[in-house]
C-alpha cells in the first residue's frame with residue numbers, strides 16, 4: 001500500500017520514527033513536498049478560517065496527498081510526556097482534515113500516547129494490524145522505528161558566531177523554512193548564530209520549569225519556557241526570537257511567562273500567519289539584530 005505522510009506539524013521532530021515504521025512493514029511511504037505556496041493555498045482553501053497557520057499548512061499537505069496514496073497518516077497526538085498534554089488541535093486533527101478536505105482516502109487516526117515505549121507500542125500494534133496480521137513483523141518494525149528515531153538529532157547549535165540568539169517556538173514553525181520565511185538563513189547572513197531547544201537537555205529544562213508557580217500543563221509551554229529561561233538566565237545567548245503562530249493559545253501564555261522571568265532581556269516575538277508580509281518581517285528582524293550588535297559594541301567599550 002502507499003501510505004501518505006503529510007509533511008506538517010510534528011513530522012519535523014518524528015520523521016525517522018514515522019517513515020521507518022511504515023517502510024519496515026513493507027509499505028511505500030509517499031511524502032508531501034516541502035511547504036510551498038501551492039500547499040499553503042490548499043490549506044487556506046480547505047481549513048476553517050480560525051485555524052492557526054501550522055494547522056492550515058497541515059491541511060494543505062493532506063489535500064496534496066489525497067489522490068496519491070491508498071491510506072493517509074493523520075496523527076492524533078495526545079501526549080508526549082506523562083501528566084502533560086499538547087494542543088487540543090492535535091487531538092481533533094483527523095476530524096478537522098477529514099471533514100474539511102473532500103475525497104480523503106482511508107486514514108490512520110489511532111490516538112498516540114508517546115510518553116513511554118509501552119504506551120507508544122499500543123499505537124504501533126493497532127496501526128500495524130491494518131497492514132499485516134504478523135505480530136512479530138509489527139514488533140520488529142516498531143523496534144526499528146524507535147532505533148531510527150534515537151539516532152536522529154534535530155536542532156541547531158551554531159558555533160563561531162560573536163552573537164547568538166535562541167530561536168524559540170513550535171518545531172513546525174522553527175523547521176519549516178517556508179512558514180518562517182527562511183529565518184535561520186537570514187540570521188546567518190546577518191552574522192547571527194542560532195540555538196534551538198533540542199540542545200538544552202531535559203534535566204535542565206525541568207530545573208528551569210520549577211521556577212514557575214505551577215507545573216505547566218502543556219508540553220510546548222514546558223519546552224519553550226524551560227529553554228528560554230535557561231539560555232536567558234545563564235547568558236548563553238544575547239537575545240531570544242520567539243516564533244509564534246497567530247491565534248495560538250499556548251503561545252499567548254508561554255510568551256508572558258518568558259517575559260516575566262527574563263525581565264529586560266532582549267526578546268523579539270514574531271507572529272506569523274498566512275497574511276504576514278515578508279518586508280515587515282525582515283524589518284523587525286533587522287532592527288532587532290542592529291540593537292543586539294550595538295549592545296555588544298557598548299559592552300566592549
Ligand code: SF4
Pocket residue numbers: 052053054055087088089090170220245247248249250251
Ligand atoms: S500549539 Fe498553537 S500553533 Fe500549535 S497547533 Fe496548537 S494552536 Fe496551532
